[in-house]
Amino acid sequence: MSATVSRTEIGAELGLEMYRRMTSIRLFEEEANNLYRSAKMPGLTHLYIGEEAVAVGVCSALRQDDWITSTHRGHGHCLAKGAEPSLMFAELLGKEAGYCRGKGGSMHIADHENGNLGANAIVGGSAGIATGAAFSAKRLGTGAVAVCFFGEGALGQGLVYEVMNMASLWALPVIYVCENNLYNEYTHYLEATAGDILARPRAFGIEAREVDGQDVRAVYAEASELVERARGGGGPAFLLANTYRYHGHHVGDIDRTYYRSKDEEELWRSERDPLALHGRWLEKQKLAAAGDLEQVEVEARAEIETGLAFALEAPFPDPSQVTEDVYA
Amino acid sequence: MSTPSIAAGATTREMTFAQAVNAALREELGRDPTVFVIGEDVAEAGTPFKVLAGLVDEFGRERVVDSPISEAGITGLGVGAAMTGMRPVVDLMFGDFLTLVMDQLANQAAKAHYMSGGKLKVPLTLRTTMGATRRSAAQHSQSLQAWVAHVPGLKVALPATPADAKGLLKTAIRDDNPVVVIEDKMDYTVKGEVPDDPDFTIPFGVADIKRVGEDVTIVATSSMIRVAMAAAAELEADGISAEVIDPRTLVPLDVGALVRSAEKTGRAIVVDEGHRGYGVTAELASTIAERAFYSLDAPVRRLGAMDVPVPFSPPLEDVTVPTPDLVAQAARELVRG
Numbered sequence: 076m077s078a079t080v081s082r083t084e085i086g087a088e089l090g091l092e093m094y095r096r097m098t099s100i101r102l103f104e105e106e107a108n109n110l111y112r113s114a115k116m117p118g119l120t121h122l123y124i125g126e127e128a129v130a131v132g133v134c135s136a137l138r139q140d141d142w143i144t145s146t147h148r149g150h151g152h153c154l155a156k157g158a159e160p161s162l163m164f165a166e167l168l169g170k171e172a173g174y175c176r177g178k179g180g181s182m183h184i185a186d187h188e189n190g191n192l193g194a195n196a197i198v199g200g201s202a203g204i205a206t207g208a209a210f211s212a213k214r215l216g217t218g219a220v221a222v223c224f225f226g227e228g229a230l231g232q233g234l235v236y237e238v239m240n241m242a243s244l245w246a247l248p249v250i251y252v253c254e255n256n257l258y259n260e261y262t263h264y265l266e267a268t269a270g271d272i273l274a275r276p277r278a279f280g281i282e283a284r285e286v287d288g289q290d291v292r293a294v295y296a297e298a299s300e301l302v303e304r305a306r307g308g309g310g311p312a313f314l315l316a317n318t319y320r321y322h323g324h325h326v327g328d329i330d331r332t333y334y335r336s337k338d339e340e341e342l343w344r345s346e347r348d349p350l351a352l353h354g355r356w357l358e359k360q361k362l363a364a365a366g367d368l369e370q371v372e373v374e375a376r377a378e379i380e381t382g383l384a385f386a387l388e389a390p391f392p393d394p395s396q397v398t399e400d401v402y403a
Numbered sequence: 404m405s406t407p408s409i410a411a412g413a414t415t416r417e418m419t420f421a422q423a424v425n426a427a428l429r430e431e432l433g434r435d436p437t438v439f440v441i442g443e444d445v446a447e448a449g450t451p452f453k454v455l456a457g458l459v460d461e462f463g464r465e466r467v468v469d470s471p472i473s474e475a476g477i478t479g480l481g482v483g484a485a486m487t488g489m490r491p492v493v494d495l496m497f498g499d500f501l502t503l504v505m506d507q508l509a510n511q512a513a514k515a516h517y518m519s520g521g522k523l524k525v526p527l528t529l530r531t532t533m534g535a536t537r538r539s540a541a542q543h544s545q546s547l548q549a550w551v552a553h554v555p556g557l558k559v560a561l562p563a564t565p566a567d568a569k570g571l572l573k574t575a576i577r578d579d580n581p582v583v584v585i586e587d588k589m590d591y592t593v594k595g596e597v598p599d600d601p602d603f604t605i606p607f608g609v610a611d612i613k614r615v616g617e618d619v620t621i622v623a624t625s626s627m628i629r630v631a632m633a634a635a636a637e638l639e640a641d642g643i644s645a646e647v648i649d650p651r652t653l654v655p656l657d658v659g660a661l662v663r664s665a666e667k668t669g670r671a672i673v674v675d676e677g678h679r680g681y682g683v684t685a686e687l688a689s690t691i692a693e694r695a696f697y698s699l700d701a702p703v704r705r706l707g708a709m710d711v712p713v714p715f716s717p718p719l720e721d722v723t724v725p726t727p728d729l730v731a732q733a734a735r736e737l738v739r740g
Contacts, residue, residue, distance in 0.1 A: 142487060176520030185519035192486055193519055197510050203479015204486065204511065211484040214439070214465065221483075234506075237476030244471070400521040401555050403579035 085292050087362040093135055093291050094357060095371045097127040097350050100151045102372075102379045103160055107150065107167060107181075111326040115387070117169050120181040123151035125321035128349035129254050130155035132294025133222060133314070136302045142190045142208040142221040144201035147182045148320075149194030152224050157189035161382030171392040172385075178392075178400065190219075199225055199232030202251070206238040209249035209311070220248040220305045228259035230268055230275070239311070243279040248305035250298070251276065251313045254288065256320040261334045276313035288318030289349045292356070319343040409566055413598045421454045421591040423565035424530075427572040428455065428492065430601045432462050435490060438576060441468040441477050442494025450494060452532075452591055474500045478507040478529065482581075485527040486515065490576055495531035498585055499545045504529070512581035513556030527581040530572070534587040534626050534676060535724050541712035544720075546676040548624070549683045551583045552653040558582040558607060559653040563628035565595035567651055570605030577604065587626035587676070608655035612664070616646035619670040619734045622661055622687055623647060627674040633727035634734065641731075643738050653683060658690055665691045666698040670737040672706065674725050679707030701737045706730060 085093075104124045110116035123130070126148075134143070134155035145152040153163060158174065166173030167181050174184045185193035192208060195201040205223030212219040229235055230253065242249050259267050276283040282304070286297045294316060301312040321344060323331055331340075357363035409415060418426070431438050440458065442450070446469040449456035459467040470477045474495060481491035495504065508529065515523040533546035552559045558580055562568040568586065575582035613628055614635050623631035628649050635645035648664050650657055665671040671691050675683040684705035692703050706725040714720050 144483075174520065175518055175522070178520050179518040183518040185515075185522050187519070187522045192483065193515060193523060195511075197506055200479075200506060200511060203476060203481075203507055204483035206476075207480040207483020207485070207491075208487045209483075210480055211487040211489045214484075215437070215488055234475050234479060237471070237473035238479060240471055240473065241476055241480060400517045400519075402558070403516050403521070403524045403526075 085295065089135065090357050090362045091367065091371060093131050093295065094350070094353055094368065095375055096131045096155055097291065097353065098372050098375045099160065099379065100127045100130065100154050101350060102376055103150060103154060103163070106164070106379055106383050108322070108326055110167065116167055118180060119325045119327055120167065121148040121325045122322040123148050125343065125349070126254055126256060126288065126318045127151055128291035128294055128353070129252065129288045129316045129318055130224070132291045133252055133298040135295050136298040137190070137222065138219070140190055140217065141219050141302070142192055142205065142212070144192050144205040144221070144223050145194035146201070146225055147194065147196045148226065149182065149184060153184045153186060153191055153194065156186065156191045158184065158186045158191065159382065160379055161385040164383050164386030165389050168386050168389070169391060170386055170389040171396070172389040176392060176396065176400070199229035199235050201225070202229070202232070202235045202238045206242050206247060206249050209242065209247040210245070212248055218306060220250065220302050222250045222252055224252050224254060227253055227255040227264045227268065227272070230272065231259070236275070239276055239279045239281060242311040243281050246308065246310035249311045250301050250305060251311065253313065253315045254318055255315060256318050258320060258324070258334065260324045261328070263334065272315055273313070281311050281313050283313040283315070285315045285317065288316030289347045289352060291349055291353050319347065409596065409598050413600060415596040415598050417594055418565055418597050419591065420565045420568050420586070420593045420595070421452065423569040423597045424454050424572060424586065425456065425458065426597070427569040428458060429461065431573055431576045432458065432466060434601070437489045438492065439466045439468060439489060440492045440494060441470050441481060443470055443472055443496055445469060445494050451496065452588065454591060455494070474503040475507055478504040479511065481527050481529070482507055482512045482515070482525055485525045486523050490526050490528070492528045492530060492576060495529055497543050498531045498533045498547050499542050501531065501547050501550060508551065508557065508581070508583070509554045513554045516580070517556060524579050525581045526579045528572070528575045528584060529581070530584045530586065532588045533585045534589050535708065535713045535720060537588055538715065538717060538720065540715040544713035546708065548585050548653060548675070549677045549681065552683065552686070556581065557654060560584045560607065560651065561625040561653060562586060562651065563590070563625050563649050565593065566597045567605060567611070569597050570603055571651060574604040574607060578607070585625065589626060593629070605651065607652045608657050610648055610650045610657035610660035612646065612648050614645065614647040616644040616668065618644045618668055618738050619672065620646045620648060620664040620668045621672050621674060621730060621734065622691070623649060623674040624653070624676070624683065626676050627725060630725055630727050630730055631674055634730035637727060637731040638734055641735065643734060645734060650687070656690070658694065661687065661691055662694045665695040669698055669700040671695070671699070672704045672730065672733050672737065674706045674730055676708055676724055678710050679705065680710045682707050701740070704733045704737060706733060
């Protein structure tokens, strides 16, 4: 792959594949929300709707054996890295067939075969894990890179800076992807974040860039460069992706007017939707013929519905399994 | 001292506790290229206790890695490296710094295997220290084994002799789970016979009877083995035969060995250098009391560090930890009613 990937070099195959993945995430999350609203899902979940272009743009630049770590808002990362919706739904419902045998739930899906070292419910908690995966990739000479997804809220955690320092010192192949969806839970990030975000990684000598997180091609182009740079021994990077969370902090966060306006939400949905933006581009570039996008959605919906039906029918784990997997 | 961990006929060499730790690391670094050591001043400095002296010369800075002063960071890095094919040994200079790594240890390392339904493994060893009476004051003297033993998913080893230090550490490095190995700083210069066999390991969950006795069982850990052995010698002069038993690992715990010994003697004392309140002694004493109740002639006694921050001034510090006299006194009270 060349050092620079122009957005316009994205052909029909990749362009449609990214559209399909974003659609799959959108539909998965809508069903997750329905599961909560219909009281079929234990606990809560944190929806990724609105941020799909970040996970898909970054993961499209990765190999299967590249590592990722994810967050409490992690379904998008899991799907973008290749997880099966059926096994994810099963995990959300606490079923034995789930990725974690029902022991992890929405916030802890791990899919080792696809390089996903787990979603993490401690904000910033996976920064060390991703950096360690990069450390071992370098020591073992596997050529893999690690991507650490985290929200802008994790910028308040000291661990992130401890490991960025080491990643830079030792030129580790790790990309820190900061998804700035504007809100640390229910607080605007500007109330919690002093100074310039990019100045933080730059202080460690880390290559830091900013990208429109609603533009999947832009995310892909930046991620491709940074990933290849890291793979080639160029060291760590930081990618700040500006994005927006359409739903609340979690599915139960319905009344949001005390921290953000409905006008703001509507503006992002109508003007900055990553699926609509990319779909229009595909059509304009004639990479998608009339009906292609609808067909993608029909197929994605069928996969999601099949996966959901599987998970709803799947059995719960036997209580005797509670003591299994405490130790390897 | 009876040391059943050393097989009959095994060739041994006398070395200090620190040399035994060093030998374990040297052998495992040499045996398995995925093992590496990371920590503050572990390379040329060989740690402030000089326990790692010389390892960097043999294995280089890629495998004996000097880190920034970032305890949480190196532990987190260790967790990630462990998940992806390596066997890190994280060196945490003082056990008091467990406070700094608790999220990475308790929420990440300990839970990854379970939360992932068995998919992820974290073969991480975290070596750290414990123990008071070094005049190091309240932030460099704690014995926090209870904190880590309380977290399912972690294993906890407390070596008390040079042979145990080597055998338990080698087992920890080869284990597929996160293991916290806690060494008493005051033990580093203690000498003992250590097997030469490069495959000498000590299985976890197997207690060691350090001294056989009939009248009272003293269950002791780490630094408190020295105290218990000295107490047993005092008691022998009084005609009281004390059995000293070392669980060696708190998790997994050799419940059967502790219970059998208490059933045999009918009396038990538990000694650990952690704080007495909500501590290791409480768990061990209740384990014995629950299972050996009908064989006991007296309530189980327990001695731990006083529930005060460890003070600096020697006359203050010295009264905070169990001593041979205190253990012997408790034993006499139990035996003589």
